[in-house]
Amino acid sequence: MYFFEWGSWEAAIEPDADKKENARARRLRKKITPYENEQAEEQAAAKISASETPKSRGPVYAYNKQILEIRSGMFEEKRGLIGILSLTWISLIVTGTVGIMVAASWIVESITTEAAISSEHVFKITWLLLLTFPTAWLYFKFGLRFTRLEMFTSRHLLIRFNRTTQQVYLHRPPHCGGIVVLPWEGVASSGSANKYAIADGVGVPLALHWSARVTGTLHPELAWVGKSANHQGEIRDEWEFIRRFMDEGPEGLPRPRITSHFPWPWQAFTPQFEGVTHYFRNASKLIKVGLVLISPAFLIIGTGHWLSLLLCWKPRWPKIIRQAGMPGKPVPPLTTLADYPPHIQQRLRENAHLWAVRPGQRPEKKPRKVSRTRKAEPKPS
Incomplete structure (x- = not known):
């Protein structure tokens, strides 16, 4: 699974406008x-x-x-894990597509022979269309990016x-x-x-x-x-x-x-x-x-x-x-910013402050001042 590497790269090139970093995340980044x-x-x-x-x-x-x-x-x-989910999703799309083709061939045959179109065939192809196309759209829109983290890749x-x-x-x-x-x-x-x-x-x-x-x-x-x-x-x-x-x-x-x-x-x-x-x-x-x-x-x-x-x-x-x-x-040149496409270079420049090493030494932590409320003295009887 290449999820960690993909996530690290996405974090490096994520547009600054899309970053939703709360105060806790900022403190953690400052700490590390x-x-x-x-x-x-x-x-x-x-x-x-x-x-x-x-x-x-x-x-x-x-x-x-x-x-x-x-x-x-x-x-x-x-x-x-991703392989099983991806193959299940792909199987549903392929099965639905084959079903649509078979049902469509029935309808074409009925039209060619001038026979009555079976309402059962119309129902099947309508149901398969409603099932297959949304499933395929969702997969190619959101699922394919996860499938290629481990399938159809290195x-x-x-x-x-x-x-x-x-x-x-x-x-x-x-x-x-x-x-x-x-x-x-x-x-x-x-x-x-x-x-x-x-x-x-x-x-x-x-x-x-x-x-x-x-x-x-x-x-x-x-x-x-x-x-x-x-x-x-x-x-x-x-x-x-x-x-x-x-x-x-x-x-x-x-x-x-x-x-x-x-x-x-x-x-x-x-x-x-x-x-x-x-x-x-x-x-x-x-x-x-x-x-x-x-x-x-x-x-x-x-x-x-x-x-x-x-x-x-x-x-x-x-x-x-x-x-x-x-x-x-020849000795391979070290990878530099110029080796990336222009839009990736721009993203990396915008996010460079996130990874910059701070000069000098980490300041010592100041001891916390614990303020204790003095107990009220008992009143004389």
Whole structure:
């Protein structure tokens, strides 16, 4: 499911007039907006070893002395939900359209043979028209944008690390931000230290972040890397594997298992259990019984996930990125604002203030003054 990436891109290019930000949202944005010193500390932490046991849990699609390519994206294991709903909606439209064609052929045949038109046929075609056209209009107006978050699009989101060019490449569909070239220098990671951990690493993948000052596109970039984790230790191991590959080379790193891009069924079903094995192992008996009872739901979502993979195509990098780092080949230029269409550039400029890093240090919180009402002294009797 590419919902998170799509939502992040939509937030970056949303017109300012459409933003309905209440006071609470403004306070939250002000709280999470980084200062220069915080950004410098986070980037410095990304250069320090975070684990003694580097390991990539994958899925890894390419690995050699020059490149490391891993699956990216958040909530991919949930993409079957949208797939099932989309296929149900599409089936209704197709069934209604076929029914209209059959009923229309009956009416045409009746007119040709000068036979009486059956009122039953007229009722059927009227009912199908009233059912099919509004359903199709609603789907193409509102539903199609969600269907393409996981169907009729790239089979996977990818992130490729190139240690020769010291660049990172994000492969995403155009409606989720498109292909982006980022510098390795300046990356921040949720696995570099516990203070940057997200949900203590439970149920989320490794997060890599580039601030607006690093990207050159006036907005930050966020990439989720690999499988959802069971604990922060797995996040640290994943990050340390990537950090050592980019900073020190593949020597001494355990060779990861290479995964095929072909949509095998187990690639759709096994992700349903990412990030829950540790929870299941330590859960109470009642919770374990409940998880077993709802296991058919995992099977249904996995089936929808597999159908989605079958209806998508293998992502392909541009030639300049495929050849990046090879002798005599050009180094891909970093993505800048000029790489986007004019209307997107304008949107990004208008929203640049939302992602701007604040200068200096975050001011210390002032202690709250608690005003206590003095109790009234008892009156003398």
